[in-house]
Amino acid sequence: MTTDERPPTDEELTGSVELPLTYDQLALLETGHDNPTFALYLELDGPLVEDAFSTALRQTLTECGCLRVAFGGNGQELRQSTGTGHVSGPEVIDASTSADADTLVAAWIGRELDRTMDVTTGPLYVHILFRLPHGRFGWFQRYHRLVNDEPGMAAIVRATAETYEAARTAPPRRANWPFTSPSALLTSDARYRESAAWLDDRRYWEELLAGVPNAEELFDQVPEQKDSRYENVSVGGVAARLARRSGGGTAAVLLAALALYRQSLTGVDDVLLGYREHGTTIPVRVALAPHFTFDAVTRQVGLQLRRSRRRRFLSTTDAAVFGQEWCPLAGEVREPLGVERIGNSAVTVVKRWGAMGERASFAVDDRDGTWSVEAHGPADLQHFVRMLTAALESPDGLLAGVEVLGPEERGVLVPVRGGRGVGVRVLPEILAGGVGVDRGRWRCRVVGWRCRMGSWMSCRRGGRGC
Numbered sequence: 001m002t003t004d005e006r007p008p009t010d011e012e013l014t015g016s017v018e019l020p021l022t023y024d025q026l027a028l029l030e031t032g033h034d035n036p037t038f039a040l041y042l043e044l045d046g047p048l049v050e051d052a053f054s055t056a057l058r059q060t061l062t063e064c065g066c067l068r069v070a071f072g073g074n075g076q077e078l079r080q081s082t083g084t085g086h087v088s089g090p091e092v093i094d095a096s097t098s099a100d101a102d103t104l105v106a107a108w109i110g111r112e113l114d115r116t117m118d119v120t121t122g123p124l125y126v127h128i129l130f131r132l133p134h135g136r137f138g139w140f141q142r143y144h145r146l147v148n149d150e151p152g153m154a155a156i157v158r159a160t161a162e163t164y165e166a167a168r169t170a171p172p173r174r175a176n177w178p179f180t181s182p183s184a185l186l187t188s189d190a191r192y193r194e195s196a197a198w199l200d201d202r203r204y205w206e207e208l209l210a211g212v213p214n215a216e217e218l219f220d221q222v223p224e225q226k227d228s229r230y231e232n233v234s235v236g237g238v239a240a241r242l243a244r245r246s247g248g249g250t251a252a253v254l255l256a257a258l259a260l261y262r263q264s265l266t267g268v269d270d271v272l273l274g275y276r277e278h279g280t281t282i283p284v285r286v287a288l289a290p291h292f293t294f295d296a297v298t299r300q301v302g303l304q305l306r307r308s309r310r311r312r313f314l315s316t317t318d319a320a321v322f323g324q325e326w327c328p329l330a331g332e333v334r335e336p337l338g339v340e341r342i343g344n345s346a347v348t349v350v351k352r353w354g355a356m357g358e359r360a361s362f363a364v365d366d367r368d369g370t371w372s373v374e375a376h377g378p379a380d381l382q383h384f385v386r387m388l389t390a391a392l393e394s395p396d397g398l399l400a401g402v403e404v405l406g407p408e409e410r411g412v413l414v415p416v417r418g419g420r421g422v423g424v425r426v427l428p429e430i431l432a433g434g435v436g437v438d439r440g441r442w443r444c445r446v447v448g449w450r451c452r453m454g455s456w457m458s459c460r461r462g463g464r465g466c
Contacts, residue, residue, distance in 0.1 A: 016081050016082060016083045016084055017081065017082050017083065017183065018079055018080070018081045018082075019079065019080050019081075019082060019182055019183060019186055020077075020079055020080075020186065021078060021079070021080060022182070022185045022186055022189050023189050023314050023316065024185075024280065025080075025146055026316055027314065027315040027316045028145050028146060029078065029146075030315070030316055031315075034116060035116045035117065036144065036145040036146075037113075037117055037142055037143060037144050037145065037353075038142070038143060038145065038149075038150060038153070038352070038353055038354040039109075039112075039113060039140065039141060039142035039143070039352070039353040039354075040140070040141050040142075040153060040157075040349070040351075040352050040353075041109065041138060041139070041140045041349075041350045041351045041352075042138070042139040042140075042157070042337075042347055042348065042349060042350060043132075043136060043137070043138055043139075043347075043348045043350050044136065044137040044138070044139060044342060044345040044346070044347060045136050045345060045346045045348065046135075046341075046343075046344045046345035046346050047135070047343070047344045047345060048137055048342065048343060048344075048345040049343070050092070050129070050131075050137075052164060053129070053137075053160075053164055053342070054089075054090055054092075054129065056160050056161075056163035056164035057089070057090055057127060057160050058087055058088070058089065059163050060156055060159040060160045060163055061087040061089075061125075061127070061156070062086075062087050063159070063179060064148075064152070064156060064179045065082060065083070065179060065180075065181040065182060066147050066148055066152065066179065066180065066181070066182055067087065067124070067125050067143075067147055067148065068082065068083055068084060068086075068087065069081065069082055069084065069124075069146075069147055069182060070084040070122060071119045071120055071122075071146065072120055078119070080182060082181070082182050082183065089126075089127045089128075090127035090128055090129045090139075091126075091127070091128050091129070092128075092129045092130075092131065093108065093128060093129070093130050093131070094130075094131045095130050095131060095132055095133075095138075096131040096132060096133050097133075098133070101130075101132050101133055105130050105132075105138055105140075108128075108130075109140055112126060112128075112140075112142060113142070113353060117144045119144070119146060124143065124144035124146060124147045125141070125142065125143045125144065125147060125148065126140070126141065126142045126143075127139070127140070127141050128140040128141075137345070138350075141153065141156070142353075145279075149278075149279025149280075150278070150279045150335075150354070151278055151279050151335075152179070152279070154335070154337055154338060154339075155179060157337060157338075157339050157347075158338055158339050159179075160342070161339050161341070161342045161343075161347075164342055164343055165342070165343055192312065197312070200311075201311045201312050201313075201314075201318075202317065202318065204307070204308075204311050205283070205311065205313060205318040206318070208283070208285055208304075208308075209272075209283060209285065209318070212270065212272050212285065213268055213270050213272075228353075228374050228375065228376050229374070229375045229379075229381045230372065230373065230374050230375075230381075231372075231373050231381055231382075231385055232370055232371070232372050232373075233370065233371045233372075233373055233385055233388060233389065234369065234370055235253075235369060235370065235371050235388075235392055236369055236392070237369065238392045238393075238395060239253050239366075239369075239371070239392060240369070242294075242295060242298045242392075242395060243298075245295070245298070245299065245302075246298040246299045246301065246302030246303075247299070247302040247303065247305075247306055248298070248301055248302030248303070248304075248305035248306060249302075249305075249333070250333045250364065250366045251275060251277070251301075251305060251331070251333045252298045252299075252301040252302035252305060253298050254331045254333060254362070254364055255273055255275060255284050255286065255301045255305075255331050256286070256294060256297040256298045256300075256301050256391070257294075257384070257387060257388040257391055258273055258329065258331045258362060258384070259271040259273060259286035259288060259297065259301075260288070260294075260297075260387050260391060260399070261380075261383065261384045261387050261388075262329055263288055264383070264387065265380075269287065269288045269289065270285070270286075270287060270288075271285070271286045271287075271288060272284070272285050272286075272327075273285075273286065273327075273329055273330065273331060274327035274329065274330035274331070274361075275305070275330065275331055275332070276330055276331070276332035276354075276361075276363075277309075277332070277333075280313070281313075281315075281327060281330055282308055282313045283313065283318075283319075283327070284301060284304060284305070284308070285304070286300065286301060286304075287300070288399065289399075290398065290399055290400030291398055291399075291400075292398070292399050293395060293396050293397060293398060293399065294391040294392075294394070294395045294396075294397070294399065295395040295396055297399075298395075328359045328360065329359070329360050329361070329379075330360075330361045330362075331361065331362050331363070331364070332354075332361065332362070332363040332364070333363075333364050333366060334352065334363055334364065334365050337349055354376075359377050359378060360375070360376065360377035360378050360379040361375070361376045361377060361379065362374070362375055362376075362379060362381075362384060363376070373385065
């Protein structure tokens with residue numbers, strides 16, 4: 001987990017202190033997820049001194065105090081003891097002479113991912129170095145979320161590369177220390193609880209989530225699938241323009257498309273999603289209406305993301321507002337690893353694995369006009385890609401295909417708070433009163449005729465349901 005203000009003292013690295021769990025650790029336990037782990041597989045192509053790499057990795061793991069923690073306790077209270085044990089590894093597996101090294105590595109990783117990490121016995125992290133044919137190496141790492149997160153994993157890769165390139169087995173303490181100790185996290189939690197931000201954040205999330213609809217059956221039409229699915233989607237420059245205009249970046253475009261995807265499956269216009277960022281998941285609430293454009297939805301999401309990123313979401317406290325499993329569907333825009341080489345060896349990200357507790361998720365790697373989309377769980381990747389592509393082809397077209405407002409009349413976006421949550425409306429429509437809600441169903445006046453819509457995404461003028 002990152003980042004700390006200073007490197008730890010020798011006593012902090014070697015001493016043992018018993019501590020309670022942090023807010024984030026408690027929230028993780030409350031999800032009930034039986035195997036909340038994440039992993040990364042890198043390929044290292046080029047000359048690599050195996051012993052020097054292993055030494056650099058062990059040095060980095062020793063400095064990462066969150067990994068040297070043991071969990072235990074009496075009764076229902078789980079506590080953590082810091083500074084326990086010594087790091088070891090990486091385990092080296094020789095696949096260099098295998099006729100099918102890729103299959104061997106994939107099978108080994110599959111078995112490891114299926115293995116449940118026991119919190120009370122540990123270890124809660126794994127590092128494997130595979131020797132591959134033609135002088136290549138594979139580096140697999142896996143962590144339990146109680147001891148690390150995605151930013152922390154990336155920091156371990158960067159710190160290992162830095163130590164390896166320094167060509168010393170015991171480099172000096174780093175000027176910019178990349179790791180946070182458990183005691184520092186608890187101190188930060190205590191300061192946060194005593195600050196004015198605590199109540200401000202609770203009020204913010206309470207208002208955002210007020211009146212959220214009960215969780216509907218999202219996955220009746222989508223079968224459960226264990227393996228991830230992938231597809232590359234050409235988004236051209238449209239997604240980049242929408243990302244800039246929204247103020248929320250690529251995340252705003254992804255979440256807007258996910259809102260349309262979820263609405264198309266459930267018919268619910270008040271959509272609650274999860275967004276993964278910096279190792280945590282926050283709620284994002286999106287209000288949809290037939291007269292909105294995809295551009296307007298991305299700006300709505302962008303505005304909310306800018307506000308929410310200034311707040312801290314505590315699922316143990318804030319999710320109680322709506323008293324349900326709040327995140328059946330989540331989106332993530334993956335951050336670049338930030339390491340291109342370890343010494344003279346080129347680094348390639350082959351695959352990432354993650355589990356945050358939601359049933360289904362879509363993760364995106366944004367690669368200059370192409371999205372590499374990964375779907376996990378009961379998620380219909382092809383359906384999502386079709387909706388994303390259609391939205392990007394006509395970002396200024398009305399979502400329902402009904403000309404309630406022409407593009408020149410869209411006006412400005414006005415945040416709305418109330419029983420329907422935090423969303424947006426189009427100012428001319430507020431003044432004209434042209435759109436209303438009748439028992440949860442949209443009622444629209446369109447050039448003198450009326451349209452009652454349930455799932456308005458499938459509704460077209462003159463078509464079924466109008």
